[in-house]
Amino acid sequence: MFKLLDKTGIKESLFALSLGAVLALTTNFAYAEKFGFGDTATQDQIAGWDIDIRPDGKGLPEGRGTIEAGEGLYEERCATCHGLFGEGEGRWPVLAGGEGTLQEERPTKTVGSYWPYASTLYDYIRRAMPFTAPRSLSDQQVYDITAYLLYLNEIVEEDFVLTKDSLATIEMPNKDNFFVDPRPDVKNVRCMQNCADPTKLKIVGTLRGITPVGHFVEGADAPASSHDAQMEQEQNKEKVRKATLKGESAEVATHSKAVALTEMAMAGKDIYDGACKVCHGSGLTGSPKFGDAEAWSSRIPKGMPQLVQHAIKGFTGDTGVMPPKGGRVDLSDKQVENAVAYMVESSQ
Amino acid sequence: MSKIIKGPSTRELMAQMARESEHLSTNDRRDFLRKGIATVGGMAATVVAGGAIGDEINVNNLPPNEPSWGKQLGHGVVEYPYGGPSKYEKHVVRRTVPWLTADSIASISMTPLQDLKGIITPNGLVFERYHGGVPQINPDEHRLIIHGLVERPIIFTMEDLMRFPSVSEIKFIECPANGGMEWKGAQMEALQFTHGMLSCCEWTGVPLKVLLDEVGVKPEGKWILAEGADGSHMSRSIPLEKALEDTLVVYAQNGEMLRPEQGYPLRLLNPGWEGNTSIKWLRRLEIGDSPWYHREETSKYTDLMPDGRARKFTFVQESNSVITSPCPEKPMIKPGFVEIEGIAWSGRGKVKQVDISFDGGVSWVPAKLKGLVLDKALTRFSLVTKWDGQPWLLQSRSVDETGYVQPTLSQLRKVRGGNSIYHKNSIHTWKIAPTGEVTNVQIT
Numbered sequence: 112m113f114k115l116l117d118k119t120g121i122k123e124s125l126f127a128l129s130l131g132a133v134l135a136l137t138t139n140f141a142y143a144e145k146f147g148f149g150d151t152a153t154q155d156q157i158a159g160w161d162i163d164i165r166p167d168g169k170g171l172p173e174g175r176g177t178i179e180a181g182e183g184l185y186e187e188r189c190a191t192c193h194g195l196f197g198e199g200e201g202r203w204p205v206l207a208g209g210e211g212t213l214q215e216e217r218p219t220k221t222v223g224s225y226w227p228y229a230s231t232l233y234d235y236i237r238r239a240m241p242f243t244a245p246r247s248l249s250d251q252q253v254y255d256i257t258a259y260l261l262y263l264n265e266i267v268e269e270d271f272v273l274t275k276d277s278l279a280t281i282e283m284p285n286k287d288n289f290f291v292d293p294r295p296d297v298k299n300v301r302c303m304q305n306c307a308d309p310t311k312l313k314i315v316g317t318l319r320g321i322t323p324v325g326h327f328v329e330g331a332d333a334p335a336s337s338h339d340a341q342m343e344q345e346q347n348k349e350k351v352r353k354a355t356l357k358g359e360s361a362e363v364a365t366h367s368k369a370v371a372l373t374e375m376a377m378a379g380k381d382i383y384d385g386a387c388k389v390c391h392g393s394g395l396t397g398s399p400k401f402g403d404a405e406a407w408s409s410r411i412p413k414g415m416p417q418l419v420q421h422a423i424k425g426f427t428g429d430t431g432v433m434p435p436k437g438g439r440v441d442l443s444d445k446q447v448e449n450a451v452a453y454m455v456e457s458s459q
Numbered sequence: 460m461s462k463i464i465k466g467p468s469t470r471e472l473m474a475q476m477a478r479e480s481e482h483l484s485t486n487d488r489r490d491f492l493r494k495g496i497a498t499v500g501g502m503a504a505t506v507v508a509g510g511a512i513g514d515e516i517n518v519n520n521l522p523p524n525e526p527s528w529g530k531q532l533g534h535g536v537v538e539y540p541y542g543g544p545s546k547y548e549k550h551v552v553r554r555t556v557p558w559l560t561a562d563s564i565a566s567i568s569m570t571p572l573q574d575l576k577g578i579i580t581p582n583g584l585v586f587e588r589y590h591g592g593v594p595q596i597n598p599d600e601h602r603l604i605i606h607g608l609v610e611r612p613i614i615f616t617m618e619d620l621m622r623f624p625s626v627s628e629i630k631f632i633e634c635p636a637n638g639g640m641e642w643k644g645a646q647m648e649a650l651q652f653t654h655g656m657l658s659c660c661e662w663t664g665v666p667l668k669v670l671l672d673e674v675g676v677k678p679e680g681k682w683i684l685a686e687g688a689d690g691s692h693m694s695r696s697i698p699l700e701k702a703l704e705d706t707l708v709v710y711a712q713n714g715e716m717l718r719p720e721q722g723y724p725l726r727l728l729n730p731g732w733e734g735n736t737s738i739k740w741l742r743r744l745e746i747g748d749s750p751w752y753h754r755e756e757t758s759k760y761t762d763l764m765p766d767g768r769a770r771k772f773t774f775v776q777e778s779n780s781v782i783t784s785p786c787p788e789k790p791m792i793k794p795g796f797v798e799i800e801g802i803a804w805s806g807r808g809k810v811k812q813v814d815i816s817f818d819g820g821v822s823w824v825p826a827k828l829k830g831l832v833l834d835k836a837l838t839r840f841s842l843v844t845k846w847d848g849q850p851w852l853l854q855s856r857s858v859d860e861t862g863y864v865q866p867t868l869s870q871l872r873k874v875r876g877g878n879s880i881y882h883k884n885s886i887h888t889w890k891i892a893p894t895g896e897v898t899n900v901q902i903t
Contacts (some may be wrong), residue, residue: 152612202561213767215553235754238692245690291774322648
């Protein structure tokens with residue numbers, strides 16, 4: 112009993128006594144030193160969640176990934192954000208290229224130029240990708256996409272087949288360039304007087320126009336309440352600054368208007384936030400931007416049935432490609448329709 | 460619908476007036492500034508409280524008049540069953556730097572350190588960092604599985620976990636990218652953006668060691684993989700020694716259950732270590748004999764050095780400090796007595812000492828630590844002095860109980876270059892102009 116108390120740091124004797132009484136009733140003395148809370152996890156329960164992969168291949172499921180199969184999947188599920196060749200759209204991660212840039216002023220850290228282990232690619236795609244639909248790919252699809260990304264990075268040849276065994280044997284180019292944290296790596300001293308030559312202090316200020324200043328905007332109704340609202344405030348601020356330089360006043364857009372949404376559109380908001388916003392929130396890859404009446408003015412006249420049809424089946428337009436259901440094939444047609452309604456009603 | 464936003468802000472006008480008054484004597488300048496605020500730009504008199512814009516002042520509420528709130532009744536109980544701050548505090552919010560990330564779902568926001576007192580961060584203001592957005596988890600459907608190299612794998616419900624004897628500890632949590640925007644130069648004209656990826660709460664939960672004793676770690680178990688239940692299934696490898704030392708499995712913060720943004724209903728807390736190791740929405744802990752080298756400990760959260768090699772497992776948040784008053788958001792109000800205040804912290808233990816320099820690091824004077832001085836917690840420091848309107852290059856420098864002295868930026872850059880992104884804990888400089896305006900500068 113005292114061993115238990117030492118272990119758990121319980122000092123209150125009253126509680127200790129009552130706990131002791133409970134333990135005394137426990138028939139299984141193997142648990143006498145344990146609390147016994149929780150159930151033994153079954154192999155089934157563990158298997159469903161045990162998704163991790165290690166560099167030695169531990170955790171890899173059966174499968175056979177080919178570059179051919181991976182190419183189609185990558186273009187359908189990944190290229191919208193990461194670009195057709197892994198070059199990255201907007202500020203989404205660049206996946207390929209960047210070899211030999213790690214010592215440059217602006218290094219490009221990619222799978223090929225930086226990642227030490229190929230296993231990480233399989234693990235990460237399986238646990239978190241595609242961004243808007245994590246855990247939606249089959250183990251086989253993850254093998255195919257992983258193979259294709261290794262190919263895009265010129266780590267494997269076109270005929271390479273990725274399996275449980277071959278993945279663990281892949282040597283990544285930057286593998287040997289990681290070392291364990293050596294900090295503390297600098298040693299300052301607690302000097303109190305004459306610690307620096309005051310004539311040699313070089314004072315460098317900030318660059319203008321980088322700090323978000325939305326919250327200082329005079330007349331702003333409320334502080335930026337969201338990423339988007341703050342981004343809008345920044346853009347407005349910049350418009351005003353430029354106009355002021357020219358001695359003009361600026362008309363700025365605001366989404367603070369109260370839009371009366373239909374029930375259908377309201378139901379579509381969560382779908383939009385979780386699935387569509389990634390592209391439509393910023394107008395990525397030529398998509399009409401949420402709230403941008405101009406961008407939607409050529410689309411809305413086509414009518415809801417056609418817009419919904421395009422969203423469900425996919426559509427290639429003048430400015431870009433809409434993949435079927437934006438890559439979220441798990442969504443029902445009704446959910447997509449609701450999301451389209453939400454976007455249309457908010458963008459008129 | 461559109462609206463017109465006026466050009467210069469009150470704060471900018473203040474700064475402009477301050478510049479114009481630089482040649483005046485202290486008393487004249489004070490008068491100029493005070494009168495100027497009421498007239499410049501054709502604006503009505505406004506209250507300027509440290510950069511925040513308040514409502515217009517109604518003189519009928521000032522002495523000798525009885526203010527309006529003294530002549531009527533306020534609202535009754537449970538009008539707001541879960542209360543919020545005064546409507547006059549609506550500027551005290553988390554903010555983000557939109558250009559930092561591609562999207563708000565995998566992004567970060569900062570705590571308004573400039574508006575906080577003491578060492579505890581209110582729950583609604585704790586900085587946010589998500590890799591796949593905030594999941595809404597029903598606690599009755601949440602499970603924690605501990606398995607791998609153990610005698611008996613266990614699945615816990617929240618109820619199970621809350622039956623264990625609990626501990627409550629005040630610890631800071633900081634993103635290793637805090638200050639990371641400033642490696643190559645001063646960029647952010649606001650304390651919230653230079654240091655706001657930092658919060659400090661009282662966390663309640665179970666020591667991980669207790670749970671590990673429960674499953675019985677096999678002798679070959681050396682590392683733990685912690686994994687979240689959210690869409691990113693965020694994962695990090697944690698050495699077993701840390702878990703045995705002070706890692707907590709946490710379900711409450713500052714007296715209430717965790718906020719969804721902070722991992723409701725369950726998160727890990729690795730005190731003093733980079734925030735991303737404190738996995739939120741914790742659902743699984745696997746014991747293994749070697750690290751997993753997942754994305755967040757290879758592609759990200761490794762520190763690139765000038766020679767092209769990179770440091771891995773850079774866990775500790777080394778000692779750091781910053782002056783929170785004055786700061787760009789809280790300029791000096793007027794000459795006279797002033798309390799220089801700030802916060803210091805160390806991932807290796809307690810803060811032992813903080814010194815303050817007024818001349819850019821040439822000479823230093825000790826500040827006083829005030830309030831609680833706790834292990835791996837924010838610690839508030841203070842120095843009361845007089846400002847005569849002279850320019851200052853104001854700095855703070857922390858020393859922790861291991862004797863580590865917060866380094867200069869030049870010292871850090873000399874070893875690490877400008878591309879390591881993380882763990883920039885160098886001495887920070889605020890330039891105080893004779894007008895009282897505070898700007899962010901770097902001294903090299």
